[in-house]
Structures are given as structure tokens and as C-alpha cells.
Amino acid sequence: MLTGQRTWTFANKPVIISTGTVGGPFEAEGNIAEDFDLLHPDLYMEQDSFEKAHKVLLEKAAQQAIDKAGITKDQIQFFLAGDLINQITPTSFSAKTLGTPYLGLFGACSTSMAGLALSAFLVNASGANYVLTGASSHNAAVEKQFRYPTEYGGQKPPTAQWTVTGAGTALLSNSGQGPVVTSATIGKVIDMGLNDPFNMGGAMAPAAVDTIEAHLNDLNLEPSHYDLIITGDLGNIGRQISLDLFKKNGTNIHDENYVDCGLTIYSKDQHVNAGASGAGCSAVVTYGHFLNRMNRGELNRILVVATGALLSPLTTQQKESIPCIAHAVAIESGGETTK
Amino acid sequence: MTSNKQTNQDYQQFAKQRETKRPVFKNCIRAFLIGGLICAFGQLISTFYIHFFHFTEQNVGNPTVATLIFITMLLTGFGAYDKLAQFAGAGSAVPVTGFGNAVIAAAIEHRTEGFVLGVGGNMFKLAGSVILFGVFSAFVIALIKTLLIQWGVI
Numbered sequence: 001m002l003t004g005q006r007t008w009t010f011a012n013k014p015v016i017i018s019t020g021t022v023g024g025p026f027e028a029e030g031n032i033a034e035d036f037d038l039l040h041p042d043l044y045m046e047q048d049s050f051e052k053a054h055k056v057l058l059e060k061a062a063q064q065a066i067d068k069a070g071i072t073k074d075q076i077q078f079f080l081a082g083d084l085i086n087q088i089t090p091t092s093f094s095a096k097t098l099g100t101p102y103l104g105l106f107g108a109c110s111t112s113m114a115g116l117a118l119s120a121f122l123v124n125a126s127g128a129n130y131v132l133t134g135a136s137s138h139n140a141a142v143e144k145q146f147r148y149p150t151e152y153g154g155q156k157p158p159t160a161q162w163t164v165t166g167a168g169t170a171l172l173s174n175s176g177q178g179p180v181v182t183s184a185t186i187g188k189v190i191d192m193g194l195n196d197p198f199n200m201g202g203a204m205a206p207a208a209v210d211t212i213e214a215h216l217n218d219l220n221l222e223p224s225h226y227d228l229i230i231t232g233d234l235g236n237i238g239r240q241i242s243l244d245l246f247k248k249n250g251t252n253i254h255d256e257n258y259v260d261c262g263l264t265i266y267s268k269d270q271h272v273n274a275g276a277s278g279a280g281c282s283a284v285v286t287y288g289h290f291l292n293r294m295n296r297g298e299l300n301r302i303l304v305v306a307t308g309a310l311l312s313p314l315t316t317q318q319k320e321s322i323p324c325i326a327h328a329v330a331i332e333s334g335g336e337t338t339k
Numbered sequence: 340m341t342s343n344k345q346t347n348q349d350y351q352q353f354a355k356q357r358e359t360k361r362p363v364f365k366n367c368i369r370a371f372l373i374g375g376l377i378c379a380f381g382q383l384i385s386t387f388y389i390h391f392f393h394f395t396e397q398n399v400g401n402p403t404v405a406t407l408i409f410i411t412m413l414l415t416g417f418g419a420y421d422k423l424a425q426f427a428g429a430g431s432a433v434p435v436t437g438f439g440n441a442v443i444a445a446a447i448e449h450r451t452e453g454f455v456l457g458v459g460g461n462m463f464k465l466a467g468s469v470i471l472f473g474v475f476s477a478f479v480i481a482l483i484k485t486l487l488i489q490w491g492v493i
Contacts, residue, residue, distance in 0.1 A: 153424025
């Protein structure tokens, strides 16, 4: 149901009955390695190219979610997912393997929550019994497309972020046990004229602020309603900027309840400059780490705000600024939902 | 529209103040040291060739550069050069090894797209402009020198 300007509330409480998270070797050395279902020791994942490895990531994450839910592939009505590679081929190729009806999404690093919002909407409106959603990224495949060859020696500035190798999926259903999706706010494209592709946190911060404030306004909520407000990949610069923007706007969001997936996944001594990024970042950290914490009873209500920079290498070279977007999804610890 | 532009500029300033600055001074020191070390190593190779293989100072350049690029190739292939570069910055980018790394990294990266369109078509993706503008500026300088000689200035 539409509430306010651009927020959906889900009265039928779609349940996240299972999740699947897969990571690479660098993620295995990080802070939340134990929250992954599967960690690949090799960036190639037994494939002969990074793009093929990227596809395998998502396939395995999808399989994990399906296996954990104890259903079969054919019971899934729709698969909604995306990634960062041109024409989202890794996702479409995984959809071929999966064989379920599929809608490809592109929202750069906001794809995870775009997918979760749409999936919840579908399930809530009785459009499906089971929907699988997810997002993925592969460090080397994404670097190749957006930056330089993997082995090229270019010095990255302290504002740069590290693309996560990982895929996270969530399986939603109209009944079952698990965290429930209660509302979602769809973001607007916000472009404040920043054009440094090595400082995406700074470019994305206003989009995150806009969506979070719209969400709170639409539902008439105080930020303290949520145990945690979790942003996708603002990194330390974007996070600080957004906190200062909240302060300026008089929105009551504080340091201790405001976390970033991009600052959660890696440990301090992994030298990733401003933090992690990538479509897989918010997906693996939310579906792995934060939902695990919710299932352990540490968290009751969270708002996940995945942020995306909608640029391409071409627009950067043509001196265009970076348009950004953020989608917010509220998740609550559920108990049992019945049909 | 103007107010929008104003908000954007305000934000850009707002964001700029919160950006971690590049440590320019530290980067310069590191570039100086590592760049210097690479050049000193190159000098060592030159001296070695002059002493043991009877090269002269005029023709020792080619084998020296070839050796440096060969070492770069190994370092790039084993994934060490990009790590060195994150530390050294311009120190590892400016010497000939940086140029070699740009060509070799692109060649490795596009190997999966085949030899002709992949490796062949993309090898000089990064280094191509160095070659183009290097050759062109050499041509312009040579032209100026020729004219000056013709006119008897030098």
C-alpha cells in the first residue's frame, strides 16, 4: 500500500525465509567472514575468466538460499536481481542456469534493496508465493570495466573504495519463519554535481539522506524507531557527510545507530581506503551479517538503505557528474507469518 | 535553475571539506625514493652490461630497458606491481617500468577476449596515448631544432 509520497507498507508481512551469501578470498580475511555461507579461496572460482566467476558467485548464493529454505527451484515464481557489469550479464546468465522467470534490475550498488523492495511488493500483493532476489559484484570484473586492468599500478586516493567480491540473495515468501519486510521507500536520482569517480561516497551521501528523510516523513517515524539505520556503501567519507547533512536538516540520526555495510565487511588492516563498495556489498552484509544478528535477537528493526552511483566510464570521460540513488527497506524480526 | 546550481555548489564545498586529502607531501617523498631506487637499479644493470658484455654508453640503453621491462612483466604477472604502485605512486609510474606495467596489465586483463581482439586490440589501451603524444612531441621538438639549425641560430 502506498503511504505518503513514495513508501510502500506491506500489511501481509512478506518473510525472508532464507538467505544465501557467497564471498571471495579477500572477504574471507575480513570482519564478518563467519557470516558467509560460502567463501571461495580463489578469485577465479575455478572459471577461466572473472566474468564467469562473477556468474558463479550469484549462482551459488541462489542455490544456498534455495537449499536452506528446503524448496525446489520450480517453486520460485520470480527471480529479481542485478549487478554492475555491462548489460548485467552475470545475473542474466545465472538466471539461465536457475531457469526461473526473471526480471533483471540495474540500480548500481542500490540494486539489492531495489530487488528486495520489489520482491516484497510482489509477495505482499499475492503476485507470488516465492520470490528470489539478490545482487552481486566481483572485484576484478568490476575494476576492469570501471577503472583500470586489475594488475595496473595506479595509486588510489584515500577516498577510493574497494569493490566487494560477493553475492547475496534473499528468498521471500508469504508464509514461513524469519525476518519480515515491513516497508520500502523508493529513491529519487540525486545529482549534486560531484564528478570524481574515486569519491563515490561523497556523491552518494545526499541520495541516502534524501531517501532516509523521505522514509521517516512518509511513515511519520522518528529515527529511533530503528535499532540501526544501515547504509550500503557510503564509506567513511560519505558516512560522515551524510551525518553532517542530517544534523544540518535537523534529522535526529546519531553515530551509534548509523552503520555502513562498506565499513562493516573488511577489517581495519585490509587497507581499502574509504571502505567497501559494489552491488554485492550491501547484499552480503545485510543478508549475511545483519540478518544473522536479527535472527540471534540482537536487532529488532533495521532500515537498510542501499546507495548506488549511476555512472559509467563513458559518462565520467565525457565529464558528466555522478547521479546517485538510494532505496530503503525496513526489516523487522518476525516470528511466524501464515497465509 | 540558478538556486539549484547554488545548492550544488554549496554541497560540493560541503563535501570537499570532509574529503580525506591525498597525502601529497608523503606521496612525493615515496615517489622520489622508489622512483630513484628503480633508476639506480637501472644504472646498475647498465654498468653490468658495459662491464661484462662490451656495450658502450651509447647503446646500453636498449638492453637495460628490455631487462627492466622483463622484470616488470614478472612483477605484474605475479600481482606485485600494483601493490608497489599503491605505495610508490608516481615513483613506479614514471620510469619505463610504469609504461611496461600499463601494457602488460592490459594484455593480461583482455586475454580472455582472445588474442586478436582481446590482447591485440586492448594492449595499448592505457599506453597508447603515451606513444601517440610521445612521438608527436618528439616530432615537434625535432622540427623546431631543424628550423633553428637551418636559420643558423644553433
